[in-house]
Amino acid sequence: MNSASNALQTTDDSAETGAQQIRDxxxxxxxxxxxxxxxxxxxxxVGNLFNVSRTLARAALQALSYEGLVNVEKNRGAFVAYPSPDEARQIFAARRLIEPGILREAAARITPSEIQHLKQLLLEETRLMGERGQTARRAEIKASGDFHLTLAAISGNAIMQRFMDELVARSSLVIALYGQSTVSSCGHSEHGDIVAAMESKDLDRACRLMLHHIAHIEADLDLRERRTQGLKDAFEP
Amino acid sequence: MNSASNALQTTDDSAETGAQQIRDxxxxxxxxxxxxxxxxxxxxxVGNLFNVSRTLARAALQALSYEGLVNVEKNRGAFVAYPSPDEARQIFAARRLIEPGILREAAARITPSEIQHLKQLLLEETRLMGERGQTARRAEIKASGDFHLTLAAISGNAIMQRFMDELVARSSLVIALYGQSTVSSCGHSEHGDIVAAMESKDLDRACRLMLHHIAHIEADLDLRERRTQGLKDAFEP
DNA sequence: GTGCAAAAAATCGTATACAATTTAGTCGTC
DNA sequence: GACGACTAAATTGTATACGATTTTTTGCAC
Known part of the structure; x- marks a missing residue:
């Protein structure tokens, strides 16, 4: 009865085998x-690492290039994306453009159980913020992104969800490259404030908080050209 | 000096050879x-048609599946996408969500020569609307989409441009399936009104017109399940 | 003639093989 | 010793080959 079953998963049945797994x-x-x-x-x-042939490795890399996580250069190979400051700005501009709309749709459709799910994510997030170690920080980054992705999922629009998938993943790359603060990349209790605003049906406030939140993340970046990037450009323009 | 040269084109140099051409x-x-x-x-x-091996044909089809224009089903093959009414609604919901933002960014950055370019597109569009024949109608569909894509290009955000690429292409599929009016799919002089509003710096009006325009396109659809789809599902579930 | 089961054909999934291009190394000359 | 051209190794681009899955056809029983 719920048409979301069709919308929530992009591919019909299980993974397209091999390549999909490697890509993930x-x-x-x-x-x-x-x-x-x-x-x-x-x-x-990549093929040797996953014990598959070059065919599958290549397919996985091409798939990643469509998501902007890998750049494949003709006859040269695939490289983990190295977003330029300009690309970074575009990524966050896209998020500022998209996320308020997603938030509104999500707020209109959200169910009590989904609110509960969001709150659980917040708890997990704060728990990870308290822990030490690289693994905890990695998990924190992932959890921070999951908040935004869950919102997109709740919005019920599979297409916007996919766009957000890409934007969140690329944001992680940008933060890895240009993030300054050693602490939490995503911030503070801003996620919680957004959920609270949604709960009290104050959509305008929720959107304002979301925009502020994204601006906050971006403000923590130092968007100067990195030396490595400059060197690369100098040698292979 | 302008870092946009790096941002505007997703791939650095010319096409990735073979597969890219077939995909296009x-x-x-x-x-x-x-x-x-x-x-x-x-x-x-596909391979035979383009005189290439199945490898390249497969790569092209997979690429198209990432854009949502074809569905590849495991061990069954690739099919030109047959958007469900629900998918159609999501596509237009996404456009309503995205295009106003693109319009605002485009309006902020647009140059006189770009305004001229847009107006030329409008002229071409009205010219095609006056002509008869399938080829003219095809060209009209394409021109109608080009208006929205040009706006995205002017906005200067390569990521949003790519998202719009996908949405416009899929919209064409939806209109092909569910469009009712035999005449222009996209509408009237609504494009012209939007450009006029942009020129007079009335952004709010431009956004309102854009939303109305998208709603107008969607209103022309008859989003009922098609018989062919039902039959297919009955035979090959 | 209808319905089911098994075999044949077609199609996809993956691996391997060869050609083309790039990159690294080497040798000779200045 | 530095620079440039040539050769060799490595890597990607594309094609072909083989195994697995699906689809169609065939054949038989009822």
Whole structure:
């Protein structure tokens, strides 16, 4: 009865086999910053690493390039994306443009159980903020993104959800490159404030908080050209 | 000096060879409605048609699946996307959500020469509206989409431009399936009104017109399940 | 003639092989 | 010793080949 069952999953049945799994594994590695921007992803290496042929490795890399997480250069290979400051600005401009709309749709459709789910995410987030260690920070980054992705899922629009998937993943790359503050990339209790505003049906306030939140993340960035990037451009323009 | 040169084109140099060209060719055929929704795109057939191996055909089809223009079903093959009424609603919901924001950014950055370019597009559009024949109607559909895509290009955000690329292409599929009016799918002189509002710096009015315009397109659709779809589902569930 | 089961054909999933391009290394010349 | 051209290694681009899954056809029983 609920048409969302059709909308929530992009592919009909289980994964398209092999390539999909490899793509997800590499994407996780990129988003969790275990793969640094600019790292070369040789097709042979990826294939050997996952015990598959170069065919599947190549398919996975191409898929990642469509999401903007990997750049494939003709006859040169695939590299973990190294977003330029300008790309970073575009990513956040896109989020400022999109997320308020998603928030409004989500607020209009949200159910009590979904509110509960969101609150649980917030608890997990604050818990991770209290812990030490790299793994905790990685989990925190992921949880922070999951908040925005869950909102997109609640909005019920599979297309916007996919767009947000891409934007959140790329945001993680940008924060890895240009983030300054050692602490939480996403912030404070701003997520909680947004949920509170949604609960009290104050949509305008929720949107304002969301925009403020995104601006806050962006303000923590130092969007100056990195040396490595400059060097690369100097050698291979 | 302008870092936009890096941002405006997703791929650095010319096409990734083969697969990219095939992808574009098939995409054009889909958008121009020379390939009907639901048509099977066998890897072998596509390969033979373009005189390439199945490898490249497959890569092109996968690329199209990432754009939502074809559905690849595991072990069954690729088919020109057959958007469900629900998907159609999501596509237009996404456009309503995104396009006002793009319009605002475009209005803030637009140059006189770009205004001129837009006006030329409008002239071309009205010219095509006056002509008869399938080819003219195809060109009209394309021109109508180009208006929205040009706006996205002017906004200067390559990411939003890509999102709009996808949404406009999929909209064409939806209109092909569910459009009712035999005449212009996109409408009247609404494009012209939007440009006029932009020129007079009346952003709020421009956004209102844009939303009205999108609603107008959607209102022309008959979003009922098509029989063919039902039959197909009955035979191959 | 209808319905089901098994075999044949077609199609996709994946691996391997070869050609083309790039990159690294080497040798010779200045 | 530095620079440039040539050769060799590595990597990507594309094609072909083989195994797995699906679809169609065939054949038989009822």
């Amino acid at each position: 594994a590499i994407r996780d590695a990129i988003v969790e910053r275990r793969l640094s921007p600019g790292t070369k992803l040789s097709e042979s290496d | 060719a098939i995409r054009d055929a889909i958008v121009e409605r020379r390939l009907s929704p639901g048509t099977k795109l066998s890897e072998s057939d």
